[in-house]
Amino acid sequence: MGALYDWLIQHERIGDRYLRLIVGEELPGFLGVMEAVAAMPDGTTILDVPCGGGITLRRLRPDQRVHYVAADISATMLRRAREHVAAGAAATVHFVECDITSMPFEDNEFDLVICFSGLHCLPDPAAAVREMARCVRVGGRVIADIALHGQLRRTDIFMGLGRAAGVFGPAMTIAEVRRWFCDAGLSIDTITRAGALAYVEARR
Numbered sequence: 001m002g003a004l005y006d007w008l009i010q011h012e013r014i015g016d017r018y019l020r021l022i023v024g025e026e027l028p029g030f031l032g033v034m035e036a037v038a039a040m041p042d043g044t045t046i047l048d049v050p051c052g053g054g055i056t057l058r059r060l061r062p063d064q065r066v067h068y069v070a071a072d073i074s075a076t077m078l079r080r081a082r083e084h085v086a087a088g089a090a091a092t093v094h095f096v097e098c099d100i101t102s103m104p105f106e107d108n109e110f111d112l113v114i115c116f117s118g119l120h121c122l123p124d125p126a127a128a129v130r131e132m133a134r135c136v137r138v139g140g141r142v143i144a145d146i147a148l149h150g151q152l153r154r155t156d157i158f159m160g161l162g163r164a165a166g167v168f169g170p171a172m173t174i175a176e177v178r179r180w181f182c183d184a185g186l187s188i189d190t191i192t193r194a195g196a197l198a199y200v201e202a203r204r
Contacts, residue, residue, distance in 0.1 A: 005117065006053030006080060024152050024195020033199050034059045034116060036143055040066050044111040047071065047135060049100050050118045054081030063090050069110070071096040071103065101127040108137040115144040120159070122169045126180040133184035133204060142186055142202045146177055148193070155196035174198060 009015045009027070016027035034056045037046055042065040048056050051070035060068065068091050072078050078095045085093050098104055100115070101124060113132045119125040125146075132142050149156060149171035162168035174191065177200060181188050186202035193199075 003053070003076065003080070006055065006077070009055050010053075021154070022158050023147055023155050023197045025197045026194075029194055030145075030197070031055075031059075033143065033145065034114070036112065036141075037066075037068075037114065038064065040064070040112055042066065045069070045109065047105070047110040047113045047132075049098075049103070049113070049115055049132070050074075050077070050121075051081050051095075052077050052117065054084035056114060056116055057081055057093070058084050060089065060091050062086060062088075065090045065092075067091070068093045069096060069105075070094070071098050071100070073097065073099050101131055103131055103135060105135045107134055108140075110136050111140045112136070113140070113142045115142070117145065119144055120147040120168055120172065125169055125172065126183070129180040129186070130184040133181075133186050136204050138204055140204055141189075142181075142200075142204070144200050146172060146198050146200065148177070148196050148198050149173055151193070151196035 008018045019025045019027055019030055037056060037059045038061050040046060045067045047069045049071040051072045057070055070081050075097055078097055082095060113136045115132060119128060122128050136142055147159060150173060159168050181202050186204055188202045190201045191198055
């Protein structure tokens with residue numbers, strides 16, 4: 001499923017149609033949120049989890065001197081992500097195979113933690129939010145997207161089929177998402193909804 005999703009997003013026309021159909025979002029809006037990594041100044045640290053096939057990794061600027069950690073539970077997706085580290089890139093990129101709910105990183109290690117297309121795939125998304133909050137430094141940011149229940153009927157049907165197949169985690173509402181972030185000690189700056197997709201930006 002991860003490989004298929006990665007392929008869809010890499011192909012602009014198909015990816016845009018897929019997102020419009022499934023969650024009611026447009027591809028430019030989805031990718032635009034990921035540009036937060038390109039805005040990070042030199043010397044900062046970024047954690048991308050789950051990194052999948054490296055969709056967000058590709059948003060790094062060629063001259064950007066940051067420390068970027070791409071983490072995923074799937075060795076296959078990590079291999080795909082490695083293919084998108086540009087030759088001669090200024091960023092230092094490390095790949096780590098791990099579970100998002102139990103990561104081998106220090107407390108307060110990262111300036112930015114990003115989690116795209118991950119939380120709604122997990123059996124315990126609240127545990128993942130707590131772990132991301134642990135890893136981000138005080139004053140640092142956590143940015144994530146989540147497919148919400150009860151926004152679009154077609155999304156609910158698609159997610160329900162995915163849950164039956166073991167691909168997606170429990171149905172979630174915006175109120176539950178707010179609670180996960182606040183209980184983890186994060187202060188929510190913004191929640192923006194596009195169709196059934198919510199983008200959350202929070203700060204520790």
